[in-house]
Amino acid sequence: MENTQGITVTGERHDRFDEVLTPQALALLGELQRQLGPRRAEVLRARQVRQSELSAGGTLDFRPESAEIREDASWRVAPPAPGLVDRRVEITGPTDRKMTINALNSGAKVWLADFEDANTPLWENMVGGQLNLMDALDRRIDFESPDGKSYALRPEEELATIVVRPRGWHLSEKHLLVDGEPMSASLFDFALYLVHGAQRQLQHGRGPYFYLPKMESAAEARLWNDAFLLAQDALGIPRGTIRATVLIETIPAAFEMHEILYELREHSAGLNAGRWDYLFSLIKKFRDRGAGFVLPDRNSVTMTAPFMRAYSELLVQTCHRRGAHAIGGMAAFIPSRRDEQVNATALAKVRQDKQREAGAGYDGSWVAHPDLVPVCREVFDEHLGERPNQLDRQRDDVRVSAGELLAVGGVEGGVTEAGLRNNVSVALQYLRSWLAGTGAVAVFNLMEDAATAEISRSQIWQWIHNPTTLDTGETVTRELVERILEEECDKLGDPAGYADARALFVEVALAEDYTEFLTLPAYQRFP
Ligand SMILES: CC(=O)SCCNC(=O)CCNC(=O)[C@H](O)C(C)(C)COP(=O)(O)OP(=O)(O)OC[C@H]1O[C@@H](n2cnc3c(N)ncnc32)[C@H](O)[C@@H]1OP(=O)(O)O
Ligand SMILES: O=CC(=O)O
Numbered sequence: 451m452e453n454t455q456g457i458t459v460t461g462e463r464h465d466r467f468d469e470v471l472t473p474q475a476l477a478l479l480g481e482l483q484r485q486l487g488p489r490r491a492e493v494l495r496a497r498q499v500r501q502s503e504l505s506a507g508g509t510l511d512f513r514p515e516s517a518e519i520r521e522d523a524s525w526r527v528a529p530p531a532p533g534l535v536d537r538r539v540e541i542t543g544p545t546d547r548k549m550t551i552n553a554l555n556s557g558a559k560v561w562l563a564d565f566e567d568a569n570t571p572l573w574e575n576m577v578g579g580q581l582n583l584m585d586a587l588d589r590r591i592d593f594e595s596p597d598g599k600s601y602a603l604r605p606e607e608e609l610a611t612i613v614v615r616p617r618g619w620h621l622s623e624k625h626l627l628v629d630g631e632p633m634s635a636s637l638f639d640f641a642l643y644l645v646h647g648a649q650r651q652l653q654h655g656r657g658p659y660f661y662l663p664k665m666e667s668a669a670e671a672r673l674w675n676d677a678f679l680l681a682q683d684a685l686g687i688p689r690g691t692i693r694a695t696v697l698i699e700t701i702p703a704a705f706e707m708h709e710i711l712y713e714l715r716e717h718s719a720g721l722n723a724g725r726w727d728y729l730f731s732l733i734k735k736f737r738d739r740g741a742g743f744v745l746p747d748r749n750s751v752t753m754t755a756p757f758m759r760a761y762s763e764l765l766v767q768t769c770h771r772r773g774a775h776a777i778g779g780m781a782a783f784i785p786s787r788r789d790e791q792v793n794a795t796a797l798a799k800v801r802q803d804k805q806r807e808a809g810a811g812y813d814g815s816w817v818a819h820p821d822l823v824p825v826c827r828e829v830f831d832e833h834l835g836e837r838p839n840q841l842d843r844q845r846d847d848v849r850v851s852a853g854e855l856l857a858v859g860g861v862e863g864g865v866t867e868a869g870l871r872n873n874v875s876v877a878l879q880y881l882r883s884w885l886a887g888t889g890a891v892a893v894f895n896l897m898e899d900a901a902t903a904e905i906s907r908s909q910i911w912q913w914i915h916n917p918t919t920l921d922t923g924e925t926v927t928r929e930l931v932e933r934i935l936e937e938e939c940d941k942l943g944d945p946a947g948y949a950d951a952r953a954l955f956v957e958v959a960l961a962e963d964y965t966e967f968l969t970l971p972a973y974q975r976f977p
């Protein structure tokens with residue numbers, strides 16, 4: 451452990467970590483944390499205040515205070531930056547060495563290098579991931595797997611543009627203390643990539659680009675914008691070099707899309723419809739509000755549910771009014787190279803999802819696996835023709851009210867025993883994987899990550915705390931879930947291997963008090 455000017459690294463200095471944790475990088479981390487740490491605490495407190503209002507019966511609406519920004523038709527975000535003009539296919543995934551190479555080579559236009567939903571924030575993953583990004587930008591990221599398969603990058607012009615997703619504002623990085631306090635994980639991930647990636651990216655004719663997750667308000671976007679201004683000035687990089695695409699993946703943020711774009715306009719690269727966290731947020735924010743907000747089984751809530759369609763179309767309308775890209779979300783179906791049937795289903799489902807998005811006006815969309823790149827590309831090729839995007843397509847036909855965004859009742863399908871069992875089993879399997887250091891995993895042929903697992907455990911909490919009857923006629927109670935937990939654990943086998951995941955599940959799904967993010971108590975389990 452060392453302490454230089456109030457900055458202490460408590461994490462281990464593994465091989466080559468010094469290349470990431472340089473004096474220049476540590477100085478920027480300290481500066482950002484000292485300048486913006488108190489503001490971060492403020493926006494997190496504002497989330498709590500809003501939650502108390504909602505729990506007391508309040509609602510969400512478009513903000514009268516910022517009506518002028520929404521109604522002013524004159525402003526636009528910055529024109530798309532190099533490497534971000536054509537974003538028809540974006541692949542997402544963690545930053546381990548093999549997946550970094552596979553993602554960059556996948557044929558996608560963009561790679562979302564993920565320190566958030568698809569990542570377990572182990573110190574080794576965080577700093578190791580930054581090293582892999584540096585090596586990828588230096589084009590020296592060859593790798594050999596234990597079974598002897600060699601990996602190398604394709605020619606420059608075929609590689610995806612890197613867009614890094616730092617962790618959300620709620621998370622801290624406890625291995626980096628500033629004046630004795632853990633620093634913001636968001637600022638940690640952002641600044642390390644900026645320090646090492648900016649010049650390297652500019653040499654490749656691109657720039658330091660980011661995806662910003664889990665925001666709940668325009669004030670949070672302003673905080674990011676201030677971090678960009680401060681960091682660009684500190685590093686002598688022209689203002690506006692950084693670009694950021696914001697995930698609209700919380701229900702409060704859906705009411706502030708124009709305002710979020712406005713705050714970031716000089717740095718904005720558009721918005722993305724993060725459907726899984728959005729559903730999680732809906733459940734979380736209205737978790738104790740009774741039957742009108744109880745969603746049925748996770749798998750029966752799709753993007754064609756009226757409230758999801760409203761959110762998705764409002765996002766395209768907002769973006770294109772402001773000259774900003776609208777990027778679609780993740781269909782969770784994962785292809786299989788071993789099972790033809792599973793593969794055919796995944797390809798068909800993903801095709802359908804991308805067709806809906808391209809038809810709605812999205813400029814591109816996400817895939818979770820290299821084998822899904824061609825299908826997404828085909829669909830957008832058909833819609834875009836020779837154009838790199840469809841920013842010119844205005845959705846003036848879209849009219850979305852606050853009530854429509856919040857009308858979560860009335861989704862077809864109910865709460866079933868099978869759905870409850872699925873939530874229990876998926877949550878257990880995901881938590882085990884997360885605790886072992888892998889933050890994205892295929893379970894029952896679907897992609898599971900922090901966002902989807904949040905839905906599973908939050909639904910269980912919500913069903914226990916609001917009168918909910920299963921298709922079997924039984925009422926969901928803590929005792930019933932405990933019995934099902936026992937049975938699902940038996941099916942999975944390996945009780946010792948699941949012991950930690952099981953304890954964490956009880957904490958985040960069955961406790962009387964709701965846990966805001968499962969990753970908070972999960973992270974505490976790491977030294
Ligand atoms: C809600 C949200 O935020 S969505 C965004 C966050 N989530 C994600 O990014 C999930 C990304 N996807 C993944 O992590 C993976 O696809 C998983 C875990 C779902 C499935 O992975 P696997 O079980 O390894 O799939 P599979 O065995 O079919 O992989 C085949 C090959 O594709 C590679 N691959 C699979 N997904 C990806 C990816 N997203 N990026 C790069 N390479 C990938 C594998 O590394 C493997 O490579 P190899 O043949 O060289 O060994
Ligand atoms: O990050 C994406 C989501 O759907 O959540």
Ligand SMILES: [Mg+2]
Pocket residue numbers: 567663664697699724726727901
């Ligand atoms: Mg998300």
